[in-house]
Amino acid sequence: MALLAQNPTETASWKALQNHFEEIKLQKMQNLFADDEHRAEKFQIEWQDFFVDFSKNRITGKTVKLLVDFANEMNLAGGIKKYFDGDLINQTENRSVLHTALRAPRGKSVLFEGLDIVPGIQEVKYRIKQFASDLISGNIKGYSGLEFTDIVNIGIGGSDLGPQMAVDALHFYKNHLQMHFVSNIDGDHIHELLSKLNPATTLFIVVSKTFGTQETLTNATTAKDWFLESTSVEALPKHFVAVSTNEEAAMQFGVSQTNIFPMDNWVGGRFSLWSAVGLSIAIAVGPDNFEEFLEGACEMDIHFATTDFNQNIPVILSLLSIWYNNFYGAETESIIPYSQYLDKFIPYLQQGIMESNGKSIDRNGKSVEYQTGTIIWGGTGSNAQHAFFQLIHQGTKLIPVDFIGYSQPLHGNVEHHNILMANFFAQSEALLNGRNLDDLKSSSENWFATPYKYFEGNKPTNTILIKKLTPKSLGALIAIYEHKIFVQGYLWNIFSFDQWGVELGKELAGNILSDLETRDFDNHDSSTSSLLKKFNSDRMS
Numbered sequence: 001m002a003l004l005a006q007n008p009t010e011t012a013s014w015k016a017l018q019n020h021f022e023e024i025k026l027q028k029m030q031n032l033f034a035d036d037e038h039r040a041e042k043f044q045i046e047w048q049d050f051f052v053d054f055s056k057n058r059i060t061g062k063t064v065k066l067l068v069d070f071a072n073e074m075n076l077a078g079g080i081k082k083y084f085d086g087d088l089i090n091q092t093e094n095r096s097v098l099h100t101a102l103r104a105p106r107g108k109s110v111l112f113e114g115l116d117i118v119p120g121i122q123e124v125k126y127r128i129k130q131f132a133s134d135l136i137s138g139n140i141k142g143y144s145g146l147e148f149t150d151i152v153n154i155g156i157g158g159s160d161l162g163p164q165m166a167v168d169a170l171h172f173y174k175n176h177l178q179m180h181f182v183s184n185i186d187g188d189h190i191h192e193l194l195s196k197l198n199p200a201t202t203l204f205i206v207v208s209k210t211f212g213t214q215e216t217l218t219n220a221t222t223a224k225d226w227f228l229e230s231t232s233v234e235a236l237p238k239h240f241v242a243v244s245t246n247e248e249a250a251m252q253f254g255v256s257q258t259n260i261f262p263m264d265n266w267v268g269g270r271f272s273l274w275s276a277v278g279l280s281i282a283i284a285v286g287p288d289n290f291e292e293f294l295e296g297a298c299e300m301d302i303h304f305a306t307t308d309f310n311q312n313i314p315v316i317l318s319l320l321s322i323w324y325n326n327f328y329g330a331e332t333e334s335i336i337p338y339s340q341y342l343d344k345f346i347p348y349l350q351q352g353i354m355e356s357n358g359k360s361i362d363r364n365g366k367s368v369e370y371q372t373g374t375i376i377w378g379g380t381g382s383n384a385q386h387a388f389f390q391l392i393h394q395g396t397k398l399i400p401v402d403f404i405g406y407s408q409p410l411h412g413n414v415e416h417h418n419i420l421m422a423n424f425f426a427q428s429e430a431l432l433n434g435r436n437l438d439d440l441k442s443s444s445e446n447w448f449a450t451p452y453k454y455f456e457g458n459k460p461t462n463t464i465l466i467k468k469l470t471p472k473s474l475g476a477l478i479a480i481y482e483h484k485i486f487v488q489g490y491l492w493n494i495f496s497f498d499q500w501g502v503e504l505g506k507e508l509a510g511n512i513l514s515d516l517e518t519r520d521f522d523n524h525d526s527s528t529s530s531l532l533k534k535f536n537s538d539r540m541s
């Protein structure tokens, strides 16, 4: 069954939110804190190793109530059920969205077209884990009998960003195998890597849901040619494995059928790291850690599907985001993890969030007249503090921030960790409280500089404090943001699980590629034509 297709702005609860916004828009969080010493406790969620403080937001108890009323009026609970039940909620592609089934525990059944898909998922997972453990132990060897030392994941978008992010984030749990990721069609990317590798000890994983993506196939072919320069066609199947829904194309490329790890159409590319796309993760950190990673996500699924909305982490984060996006007019959100291991978390979320909710046609086929997808950006603290935080503190734009930090350091360097986390807490405190002009006046010797030193504060932040970065907590953290994507797309009445917007560029690139071969550049707008002519003359010179 399709999702409800209701314009959110026409609901009574949206109108109530609008009125409420007019009432409180000028209120300062500093005063809300001063007026209520228990404010923090009222806007906190504790779940397993997660402590989520959302008290530093421009909200009151009434705001949360009205936001939850809105979610209820939109029948969010019904939407969540359809999402987990595998209804055809990706209507424009006529597909279910079942990445949650990939982490469902053994024994649970998830029906798709009347059949339980969990046993099939478990079977692929068993193969992934077996393959990973044989690679790690050296049981699987290259054509010359040498053990593998380097694994290269070739993919792009969801077939790259997810596994790369998780492998990086879980580096602490990694084994001896060297993991590499190649995504960009820029030939310099793969050439830089290949020049450092030994074909006899390198395994390539070609990851492409469709096995039709130009960048991935071009990179995979370059890798194959490089491999064949010093080996033979007979050696190829031992060094190339594939993850895809398109078994036939993978076999045509030269991968043997036994080395194809299948995935299904009901898993979207940007949500696919739980599927066979996660093979690199299982290889990098071992099957047990991979299992824990899935378990963490599964437990977050249960929290999301069963917890009251006002204590439900993904729902609360979604509603707050809608509050700023649609009422305060905030255009962007910043995500700042205070762990260098989460460096790739931001580009990963950029695809997840912006490819999903960057839409302007609603579920009735009409143009929306309200804002949808937020722009996501960020960087790791404390690097970000020394780069763009100035704008968040004193710029003209309202930028809600999610701070993500861990109570325990992985390598036990307490001194570093205390400094890191002191900064973590200080930033949201500064964003909340700002700096009082009167205090500045009384202390300042340079009167001219006083207004420049003023911080208004009142800048909204969520703080997600997690006990420790483990495979399990990472799985849960990712699942929070996945569900946030679903909730926001659902409430904005858009389709989150297609990505038609990226297709046109791909088609035009195909046309331009043939124009570059025929050197016929007049078939474009004048700007593109003149750029192509300039490129053509430069490349020839």
Ligand code: F6P
Pocket: 156, 157, 158, 159, 207, 208, 209, 210, 211, 212, 213, 216, 269, 270, 355, 499, 502
């Ligand atoms: O171009 C966007 C996209 O379709 C993503 O959604 C997807 O993750 C990526 O391309 C890669 O697709 P594939 O896994 O089929 O190569």
